[in-house]
Amino acid sequence: MKTTRVEAFSDGVFAVIITIMVLEMKVPHGAEPAALRPVLPVFLSYVLSFVYLGIYWNNHHHVFHAVRQIHGPSLWANLHLLFWLSLIPFVTGWMGENDFATWPVALYGLVLICAACAYVVLERSLIKHEGKHSTLAVALGKDVKAKLSILLYAIAIPLAFIRPWLSCTLYVVVAITWLIPDPRIERAIAKSERH
């Protein structure tokens, strides 16, 4: 089966998730700047989650670009990733409404770990079908970056019980390392097209 419809459906889910998060920023009643004060932490957590969803969409885009066919198990691995991403608006709202308190920050990290693991599972599932010597497999290699991110999230969660802002800093650091779309895949595709 071709990947077009999986991509279209995933794009739709990404688009809805990234946009309904903004609904967690409730319109304040007053018209003064002070009325915006309680919205500020929700806004900050919105920015963080927007960047994370942008990263996932970007990487999803790059990975599926290197995939030629998709099969049953990969369809479910993709839905599994979308499930964890769909929880991001909820944890974003909880974290923002409680001024980055301990438990919400820890839960945010847990959802990030689950999404990252689901992403690795999706990659494995796609590589299994494409073959060990496929463009995708060569491009991703051992994917140290994804595994390192999971490790950093795993450190951030207990850290939230000491200093929540330290966990948030870690989330921001991981996001920055991912902001650049995966040059490995672009390079590998360019290479395989040259041959």
Added chain:
Amino acid sequence: MKTTRVEAFSDGVFAVIITIMVLEMKVPHGAEPAALRPVLPVFLSYVLSFVYLGIYWNNHHHVFHAVRQIHGPSLWANLHLLFWLSLIPFVTGWMGENDFATWPVALYGLVLICAACAYVVLERSLIKHEGKHSTLAVALGKDVKAKLSILLYAIAIPLAFIRPWLSCTLYVVVAITWLIPDPRIERAIAKSERH
């Protein structure tokens, strides 16, 4: 008429339904784990509905993959299916907010029956146009699986008035039997492509 736009529109509706369900999980006010307690049943019903919508999207994807052209009646059969699926966020929310009480669990089953019947009607409508010897018709056969699911939902509804958790177990069992995308269609397509 080609199926591309029906698929695009259906993908959009699936994407929105699967994602707005998460809005039923209201962000709690407290920052303690206890604040999440009332969200738990809503979360569980969300997981169940997410899986069901994933199953419907997967099967929809498989069925339309085997269809070459679509006509008026099938367009409406498709919208009819989407109508019942669009009620899932409402019944999911009602079931979750009432800790899987009798009436909400029964209504959930009723919507599942209606969606399953609408799906069978859509299949019949597509097969009618594709012909009895088409890839699709051969692939689906008598679709015992779909009919068995309807039977199990029909058992689950009265069961909700005795033990609601038994009905929920039935819903979970049906979902598990469907988790694997329809190998009949993949096989039939592979076969028809070989000839």
Added chain:
Amino acid sequence: MKTTRVEAFSDGVFAVIITIMVLEMKVPHGAEPAALRPVLPVFLSYVLSFVYLGIYWNNHHHVFHAVRQIHGPSLWANLHLLFWLSLIPFVTGWMGENDFATWPVALYGLVLICAACAYVVLERSLIKHEGKHSTLAVALGKDVKAKLSILLYAIAIPLAFIRPWLSCTLYVVVAITWLIPDPRIERAIAKSERH
């Protein structure tokens, strides 16, 4: 310019409108069937609006199928149609929450008139570019059906101040006449493909 992206964007807007309407059906607090009583009129108005949006999507699909290229003015005519359709969730909610009272029923009719006029404007704009002897122009002819619908809505609005249910009956009658996708276009396309 090709029509693919206009269709994709319109499909997205249709998908979101048709689905967020269901959010107007607020999940009731009780778990008894009586708790569903106040949701009933909202549900009925939801069904009516779902059918109307289905009709518009269906006709939009048919019309754009016969269009080869799209230009600036038609892009805006399309957005103009989507604007009026985007108001349907609001008027549906108002009508449903007030048990089909006079003013909400009249406003519903007004939005239907505006949407129908916007649709006629879109058709004119597309035909102007495709040419008087194009498949589309021949297929639509004078579009008596669309004009008759506008007339019936215009009768339904003042009628709401006498008997709101009579207006609702008219809305249902118009919907039924449109349920069948436009055979004129299918026939004209089939004809032009035969030549």
Added chain:
Amino acid sequence: MKTTRVEAFSDGVFAVIITIMVLEMKVPHGAEPAALRPVLPVFLSYVLSFVYLGIYWNNHHHVFHAVRQIHGPSLWANLHLLFWLSLIPFVTGWMGENDFATWPVALYGLVLICAACAYVVLERSLIKHEGKHSTLAVALGKDVKAKLSILLYAIAIPLAFIRPWLSCTLYVVVAITWLIPDPRIERAIAKSERH
């Protein structure tokens, strides 16, 4: 990489943003026309934002039509634009619920400036890759129109502290100048196709 998936994702985000704005128009409780009074300013700000999002979609459509390939930095420039546009429902709601008061009107202008700058950055990023003599670069030229709009928004913001309605008038004036899709690009494409 081809632009199809970026366009599909952007179309999805545009479709969701333009439609969830309507959720800010809360269904009033009364059934009398007077109950609609408080909704009126929200409706007016909705119309303004709908037109702005329509303009952005239209221009996005035109620009990407002239683009053949997309790379990493442009993907992020596109997400950056979508981020600012995703804030429009929030500022629209704040402006509408406070009857076009000073601070909400000023913040609305700020989001418009940020979106306009993000749009210019996206154009620059795309031109950098397409080349100075590409269809796109020739079509856009120095893009005086976009820069003039930013200037007018910059005037509108301080003006909100004197007369908010003057700022709103400026927003409407800028919108009107943009209502017509960019004929420069259509012309340049037609020209490059003729060669």
